[in-house]
Amino acid sequence: MNAKALQILHLFPRLLELNGESGNVEILRLRSEWRGLPVEVTTYDGGSTDGFDDADLVFIGSGPVSAELIAHPLVTAIAPALRELAADGRPFLAVGAGFQLLGQTVTLENGDVLEGAGVFPVTTRHGGTRVVGDFVVESPRLGPVVGFENRGSFVDVGPHTTLGRVVYGRGNTETPGEEGFWEDNLLGTHMHGPILANNPGLADSLLDTARARRGLAYVDAAPESLHAIDERARQARGTIAATPLSE
Amino acid sequence: MAPRLSTARTAAAVLVGRAVRVAARLRGGGSAIPGNIALKIDPGFLERTIARIPDGVVAVSGSNGKSTTTNMLAAIMRRHGLKVFTNPSGGNLPQGIASALLSEVSTGGRLDSDIAILEVDEGYGTKLAELLKPRTVLLLNIQIDQLNRYHEPDRVAAMLGRVAASSTEGLILNREDNFLVDLDTRIPGRPGRAVSFFGGVPSLVEPAGHGVASADRFEESAAAPGSRPATVEVIALDGPRATLSIELPGQDARTEITVKLPSRGLHYALDAAGAAATALSVLGDRFRPELVTEALDTLETVYGRGELLVVDGEQIEIIMMKNPASLQLNLDSLESAPEQVFLAVDEGTPDPSWIYDIDFSALDHVDGITGSKAWQFAVRFGYLGIPVGEVELDVRRALKAFLALPAPATGHKVMILNYEQMMLIRKILGFKELEGGGVA
Ligand SMILES: [Zn+2]
Numbered sequence: 001m002n003a004k005a006l007q008i009l010h011l012f013p014r015l016l017e018l019n020g021e022s023g024n025v026e027i028l029r030l031r032s033e034w035r036g037l038p039v040e041v042t043t044y045d046g047g048s049t050d051g052f053d054d055a056d057l058v059f060i061g062s063g064p065v066s067a068e069l070i071a072h073p074l075v076t077a078i079a080p081a082l083r084e085l086a087a088d089g090r091p092f093l094a095v096g097a098g099f100q101l102l103g104q105t106v107t108l109e110n111g112d113v114l115e116g117a118g119v120f121p122v123t124t125r126h127g128g129t130r131v132v133g134d135f136v137v138e139s140p141r142l143g144p145v146v147g148f149e150n151r152g153s154f155v156d157v158g159p160h161t162t163l164g165r166v167v168y169g170r171g172n173t174e175t176p177g178e179e180g181f182w183e184d185n186l187l188g189t190h191m192h193g194p195i196l197a198n199n200p201g202l203a204d205s206l207l208d209t210a211r212a213r214r215g216l217a218y219v220d221a222a223p224e225s226l227h228a229i230d231e232r233a234r235q236a237r238g239t240i241a242a243t244p245l246s247e
Numbered sequence: 248m249a250p251r252l253s254t255a256r257t258a259a260a261v262l263v264g265r266a267v268r269v270a271a272r273l274r275g276g277g278s279a280i281p282g283n284i285a286l287k288i289d290p291g292f293l294e295r296t297i298a299r300i301p302d303g304v305v306a307v308s309g310s311n312g313k314s315t316t317t318n319m320l321a322a323i324m325r326r327h328g329l330k331v332f333t334n335p336s337g338g339n340l341p342q343g344i345a346s347a348l349l350s351e352v353s354t355g356g357r358l359d360s361d362i363a364i365l366e367v368d369e370g371y372g373t374k375l376a377e378l379l380k381p382r383t384v385l386l387l388n389i390q391i392d393q394l395n396r397y398h399e400p401d402r403v404a405a406m407l408g409r410v411a412a413s414s415t416e417g418l419i420l421n422r423e424d425n426f427l428v429d430l431d432t433r434i435p436g437r438p439g440r441a442v443s444f445f446g447g448v449p450s451l452v453e454p455a456g457h458g459v460a461s462a463d464r465f466e467e468s469a470a471a472p473g474s475r476p477a478t479v480e481v482i483a484l485d486g487p488r489a490t491l492s493i494e495l496p497g498q499d500a501r502t503e504i505t506v507k508l509p510s511r512g513l514h515y516a517l518d519a520a521g522a523a524a525t526a527l528s529v530l531g532d533r534f535r536p537e538l539v540t541e542a543l544d545t546l547e548t549v550y551g552r553g554e555l556l557v558v559d560g561e562q563i564e565i566i567m568m569k570n571p572a573s574l575q576l577n578l579d580s581l582e583s584a585p586e587q588v589f590l591a592v593d594e595g596t597p598d599p600s601w602i603y604d605i606d607f608s609a610l611d612h613v614d615g616i617t618g619s620k621a622w623q624f625a626v627r628f629g630y631l632g633i634p635v636g637e638v639e640l641d642v643r644r645a646l647k648a649f650l651a652l653p654a655p656a657t658g659h660k661v662m663i664l665n666y667e668q669m670m671l672i673r674k675i676l677g678f679k680e681l682e683g684g685g686v687a
Contacts, residue, residue: 023603023630030630066401133597148598193600197626229629232638236622239640243619245594 009055021061023194036219062096079117099188133246139164309387332360376413489516595667617645
């Protein structure tokens, strides 16, 4: 392990990786490396949690229900280690099924209840109409956050802060209102796929939280390569937000 | 319903449907409309007409390669002397099949065909299986492209399982597919149903770049991909030709034939193996391996894949981006990075998130990107360090700029297009539309 590198822990990339979600990890890595801060990515598919304590940033992706059921006992087995990382301020990005499993409970369509890892203070209920389509959220911190929504579940985040208000799409609840969970170092959402591609501000926020904890600095905080990509991402958000579509 | 009423209704459905079909063609419009109207006038039209076909229905389904394989299988059957009814590429929903029927039936609803070979959309597979009652079902693969429409590969697998379960005489499965390799053990058995497999030798399948790009499967499976004995096996590939090894009933030694493919690529060879295995399953003793070679030799390139358009004397190779698997396989089959590349993707591809799972190393730059998803691709190429010439959301302007580039030394330009953009660009360039044209 390179002590000067930022450490990203990618949980269950084999089981939970739906529609290009590992792109999030690649984007986090490149955005840091192009600014002169090296990154090491560790993937975890099961087994010993030795080395978890080195993680500066944790990512977990989504998957079909079949994969979520298989991942459940594996997540339960590492729940104490994950709660420790979260309590210690390491940023988490959790998407879809991964977000659900890191919550408190997941109630399946047949009524069975899965105990979650308890990292996020949220509960999930599967069922209802599935919503599939463009997703536009207004984040108080970042402005428009834009992507794709594909979910057949509802999330109860209680009194906690969310990623933002739903502008197009459904979000956490049956009546469109708010999307996801974003408090302190914990970000969970059902905006699936490479959410950080259209929303580099989210990526930078996660990286900043991770760097601040470790006292790691960039060499060049605003390289030209990122400037060009961020302009493209702004155009991508604008195109989707201008004429969002769903099934 | 009284038979007389039913006959009158069929006639009305056929006549009105045909009139609409002619009108739709004149307008250059969609192919499904006439079938839709015919089905409204006579909901039983499709089911009844199909039920009268003497040798019944062969249904071809799966995520990728349906059109190619249906086309191959129809050609093989025709070469064996059968009169074949088939649906044109893409017309694989009930309305599309009804539209195809309209052009071939008599007003009384009779079809002069021995057998129907029908490409079936996996999403409508269950409904179509009830309507069509296929004797034989050929399933090609389950790939991740269907996530937008059906959300989860397991669900697609369950739908295809129901289609498979409807087969009464033959079920032909791709043994290289994670979900299909043991599908026969997961559906109710049926006396008289023969199950057979097709596949490729490990030396071809394993190193095939992104392989056969089958969706990941997480539940327990009864068999590993590749582990079932195949009646037709791809044993060699040489450019756009493949050698198939066929196990003929009652013969100790396998028979080898060489066949022509639509283009380079293992996926085409597997399609050919699937078509041959299905022909063998249907025809039994009547099957002649040499007729497979003859049939595939004469087959025209399937619309839209590896197709060459000629615009102002310049050749343009079209790569269809139907889904991640087909795009990956087509990128992998490029011999070198194309000198001039144009990409057009619109909302026909609602969520291009999967471009983060694609290996784009076959490209060293992209000259122009257009369509409403253009900026999302531009971001992806940015992170890959693949230079992008111009992003222009206006398709006509983007196309004009690309065509104005000087003729490349390699002889042809390359366009990577989703289906909707392919149709639009063909129209802009003045080519006839697929609708109403059909294949073979
Ligand atoms: Zn070029």
